[in-house]
Amino acid sequence: MTAYPEGAPCWVDAMFTDLEGAKTFYGEVLGWTFGESESEYGNYTQAYSDGKAVAAVVPPMPGADAHSAWCLYFASPDAAATAEKIRSAGGELEMEPMKVGEFGTMALAKEPAGALFGVWQGGQHAGFEKVGEPGAYAWAEVFGRDPGATDAFLRTVFPYTVQKIDAPGMDYTVFNLGGQPALGRMTMGEDFPPQVPAYVSVYFAVADCDAAVKRAVELGGTLQFGPMGSPFGRFAAITDPQGANFSVIDVSTTEGEMPPMVDA
Template sequence: MPVRTEGTPCWADAMFSDVEGAKSFYGDVLGWTFGESSSEYGNYTQAHVDGKAVAAVVPPMPGQEGQSQWCLYFASPDAAATADRIRAHGGEVLMEPMRVGDFGTMCLAREPGGAVFGVWQAGVHEGFEAAPGEPGAYCWAEVFTRDPERTDPFLTAVFPYTAKQIDDAAVDFRLFDVGQDPVLGRMRMTDEFPPEVPSYVNVYFTVTDCDAAVARATERGAVLRFGPMSSPFGRFAALSDPQGANFSVIDVTTTEGEMPATTDV
């Protein structure tokens, strides 16, 4: 698979205090299997679907214990240059670009609205090996932010995005494209979100049956936050896993309604 275009989501991982519990949960809900943990890299463990890498789980480093959350990484040909742009446009670099063996170079950052994300400059590890439509694979992501007036210009300054606003007065939603391809969404967080919920990046994973996946997840202790709901993009639901990490599942084969109109911004 070729190295992804700059700004394209290319990898996802999450820290879990109970890694074995996370492996059991996601194995049951998304059909993931897991490789050997790498003690050299903090017991980082990759998840696979049909032998293809789709994500990873890792225990927290000492002093970093806390709320579990998924981290989405965006492709960059030069992580140091991306980090410079992040700082220059109001973001915060949480972890300076760090080479991870011959796998690649990573960086962690926070955009001005508060959502944490990663940057990945590929080496031998180019990112997701499974295509977005494959069951169990990454499918889509949205930045949920309380401050889109700062988040939106930041994203287009740091990455080579063009933006389109969804023409819907009921929701403030923006799409970011690389070339002609939508790669990321942005949702304004409303008062429906409790004030203690910070801005975050919500990652969607593909499933063959949204309702069945939700049933398995809630049986295993997940909390259903929204849905299941059918849309022009697929039938989806938002969940928090048993350790509190937010994620969504989507069946892209079950669609309903017309695609929304958009306006270039």
């Protein structure tokens, strides 16, 4: 697979204390199978959908008190240069660029509102081998309380063009690459408890949203929102049994008209 363009979401992974439990949950809900754990890289374990790499799970580092959460990585042709852009734009480097064998180079950072994300400079591993299909990554949104700072940061660090949904009372930004939507940004309103930090919400595509939600709840997950119809697909937000938040979306089942967009 060729490298992803700069700024494109290209990979997701998450830490789980109970790695086998996570494999069982996501295997049942999203149909994933799993490869061998890479002991050289902290038992990093890739997930596959139809034999194509779509995500990874990993146990926490020894002694780490890590909260389970999905981390979205953005593609970069030069992780070191992107790290400098992040600093200059008001972000914070959580982990400096680090070479991961021949697979690529990674970094971890926070945007000004506090949402954690990753940077990936692909080597042997370019990123997702499948997107937008059941079992694979479909979309992501940055949730935060300082939308102006987040929007300015993202368009400074990555080569996005920006549009906003033109609807009363809705503050939603879409970041585009090559004329195609790449990422959304949603403002956290009063319905979010103040202790909930800014975060990136990752959506995985499913063939049947309601069936995926039912199975997730049966396996100990918690339904946070939905299922709900939209012009983009039928979706729902879920928290897995270990506390990691994610969303599922059936992009083949849509309702209503697409909202108007205006350049920002």
